[in-house]
Amino acid sequence: MALRLFDTKTxxxxxxxxxxxxxxxxxxxxxxxxxxxxxxxxxxxVAFDILIRWLEASGYDVLSVRNVTDIDDKILEKSxxxxxxxxxxxxxxxxxxxxxxxxxxxxxxxxAAYDALGVRRPRYEPRATGHITxxxxxxxxxxxxxxxxxxxxxxxxxxxxxxxxxxxxxLTHQRVDDMQDAPDADPRGKRDPRDFALWKGHKDGDxxxxxxxxxxxxxxxGWHLECSAMSTKYLGSTxxxxxxxxxxxxxxxxxxxxxxxxxxxxxxxFWLHNGMVTYEGEKMSKSVGNTISPEEMLExxxxxxxxxxxxxxxxxxxxxxxxxxxQEAEAAVERIETFLQRADDGMxxxxxxxYPEAFAEAMNDDLNVPAALAVLHESVRAGNTxxxxxxxxxxxxxxxxxxxxxxxxxxxxxxxxxxxxxxxxQALGQLVATLLRERAAARAxxxxxxxxxxxxxxxxxxxxxxxxxxxxxxSLSRAASASQAKEN
Numbered sequence: 001m002a003l004r005l006f007d008t009k010t011x012x013x014x015x016x017x018x019x020x021x022x023x024x025x026x027x028x029x030x031x032x033x034x035x036x037x038x039x040x041x042x043x044x045x046v047a048f049d050i051l052i053r054w055l056e057a058s059g060y061d062v063l064s065v066r067n068v069t070d071i072d073d074k075i076l077e078k079s080x081x082x083x084x085x086x087x088x089x090x091x092x093x094x095x096x097x098x099x100x101x102x103x104x105x106x107x108x109x110x111x112a113a114y115d116a117l118g119v120r121r122p123r124y125e126p127r128a129t130g131h132i133t134x135x136x137x138x139x140x141x142x143x144x145x146x147x148x149x150x151x152x153x154x155x156x157x158x159x160x161x162x163x164x165x166x167x168x169x170x171l172t173h174q175r176v177d178d179m180q181d182a183p184d185a186d187p188r189g190k191r192d193p194r195d196f197a198l199w200k201g202h203k204d205g206d207x208x209x210x211x212x213x214x215x216x217x218x219x220x221x222g223w224h225l226e227c228s229a230m231s232t233k234y235l236g237s238t239x240x241x242x243x244x245x246x247x248x249x250x251x252x253x254x255x256x257x258x259x260x261x262x263x264x265x266x267x268x269x270f271w272l273h274n275g276m277v278t279y280e281g282e283k284m285s286k287s288v289g290n291t292i293s294p295e296e297m298l299e300x301x302x303x304x305x306x307x308x309x310x311x312x313x314x315x316x317x318x319x320x321x322x323x324x325x326x327q328e329a330e331a332a333v334e335r336i337e338t339f340l341q342r343a344d345d346g347m348x349x350x351x352x353x354x355y356p357e358a359f360a361e362a363m364n365d366d367l368n369v370p371a372a373l374a375v376l377h378e379s380v381r382a383g384n385t386x387x388x389x390x391x392x393x394x395x396x397x398x399x400x401x402x403x404x405x406x407x408x409x410x411x412x413x414x415x416x417x418x419x420x421x422x423x424x425x426q427a428l429g430q431l432v433a434t435l436l437r438e439r440a441a442a443r444a445x446x447x448x449x450x451x452x453x454x455x456x457x458x459x460x461x462x463x464x465x466x467x468x469x470x471x472x473x474x475s476l477s478r479a480a481s482a483s484q485a486k487e488n
Contacts, residue, residue: 001360001364001365002015003016003054003058003363004364006316006366007272009171009271018240019238019239022060024061024240025239025241026048026052026055026065027065027227027235027268028044028241028242028243029066029243029244030067031106032072033107034102034103034106036092036293037113037293038284038293038294039291039310041113042113042294042310043319044243044274045114045119047311047367048066048243048272049119049120050315050367050410053409065123065124065230065234066124067127067128068128070100070103070104070107070128070129071210071220075103076099076210078093078102079098080205082095082097099207100129100209117294117410118304118410118412118413120413128226131230131233132212132214135198135221136215137229138225138228138259139198139225142259147262148198148259149161149191151190152189153189155189156200156217157199157200157216158198159189159196160195160197160255161195162196162258163176163191165258171249171254171271172254174250179194180194182197196251198221198225199219199221200219201216201217202218223252224252227256228256228260231268238265238268239268242268242270243273245273246276247276248273249273253273257271272315273316275313275315277321279320281320292321297326301327302416304333305326306329307410308411309321309329312373314366316366335377336376336402336411339380339383339387339399340399340402340403343387353404354397354401356405358371359405362375372408373409375405376405376406432463435457439454439455
């Protein structure tokens with residue numbers, strides 16, 4: 001079965017054939033770095049990370065690009081607020097922080113969240129402020145084509161003329177007359193209230209460092225313009241996939257498509273959008289108090305379990321968080337890990353990649369991760385059955401399949417938090433090994449009460465013991481892991 005993906009523009013699941021055989025060009029919208037990442041940001045990153053991994057597993061060379069919006073109205077507003085006399089500093093927003101310092105600090109926060117969940121870095125991650133020249137060129141092309149104009153009020157703003165482009169609204173299937181007014185700058189400079197800003201003239205009160213010279217006056221780029229300029233710079237005038245969160249369809253992606261197509265670019269051949277994250281069925285809202293941050297999730301569960309939770313739903317569907325959801329994800333991950341620990345002997349001799357046919361069919365069916373996870377867990381059950389019946393060869397084959405499926409889902413690359421390190425780790429291992437030898441000797445002497453006492457002692461200390469045909473194995477319980485991670 002060939003890969004099929006749902007294209008937002010055509011509203012159809014279509015066969016995916018890249019522009020260039022064997023290669024895929026993909027752009028997905030990254031962060032506007034005005035604050036710390038929220039769970040919607042990381043859910044989107046996980047979804048597109050899985051897509052990229054499956055494309056690579058299918059034999060494609062993937063050229064991936066994810067932007068960083070490091071100049072924006074809200075970034076400037078939050079920086080300006082930090083200079084006010086009545087400003088109350090916080091850990092996230094210190095006093096008198098320049099806009100570029102604020103943007104860079106939160107860019108690093110996004111990287112930390114992505115890295116914690118095993119989201120791999122894209123091939124390129126361009127910043128908006130590094131591509132002003134490309135934006136000027138695109139604006140001039142639009143002016144020359146009759147689809148953009150400098151504001152009539154002399155403000156230095158430049159707008160896209162939505163009524164000059166008959167296809168405007170084709171991505172979200174809307175009529176221009178039914179759309180809301182664009183909230184850009186002073187509407188007196190526009191021909192139509194729905195026209196959106198390509199270039200924003202410098203305003204009194206804005207820092208000089210937040211503006212650049214241009215043929216239309218000193219200013220800075222509009223939000224929508226930057227993605228069109230950067231995606232085509234790195235991927236060409238036409239590329240395979242453009243992605244992002246469902247909330248970006250309008251106006252952001254609609255405006256990207258309009259300005260790029262009006263300039264003569266083929267732009268994206270497929271548009272993919274991931275669904276939102278809700279809290280017990282309701283939209284997350286700080287005012288309501290029903291939000292959860294990535295940091296809070298990582299305090300409740302291991303990164304691997306958080307990744308599992310964020311990636312387990314179909315990417316286009318709503319992902320609902322509820323208390324206990326992360327514990328359910330933790331239990332699912334532990335079932336997989338326990339099986340792999342039981343069957344790991346000799347797995348290294350497998351040098352090939354192997355997926356069950358049903359797993360490949362699920363992933364090729366518009367990235368149907370829920371169905372793919374069902375296949376993974378079925379392989380775990382079959383492997384455990386093989387182990388219980390003494391069929392180690394079949395168990396190892398199932399374990400290798402499970403490992404390959406976990407790699408596609410990004411579950412093998414999630415870093416585990418350090419529990420203990422250096423001499424302390426070595427000392428712990430030696431102590432547990434000594435007690436396990438004592439337990440083994442007691443069992444050999446049929447002193448089962450003593451053997452059970454040693455086991456109880458280890459369990460009380462947070463050490464999980466698993467008896468296998470190859471001997472006893474140990475690991476720290478999840479509760480002990482979390483406790484030690486906090487102490488360290």
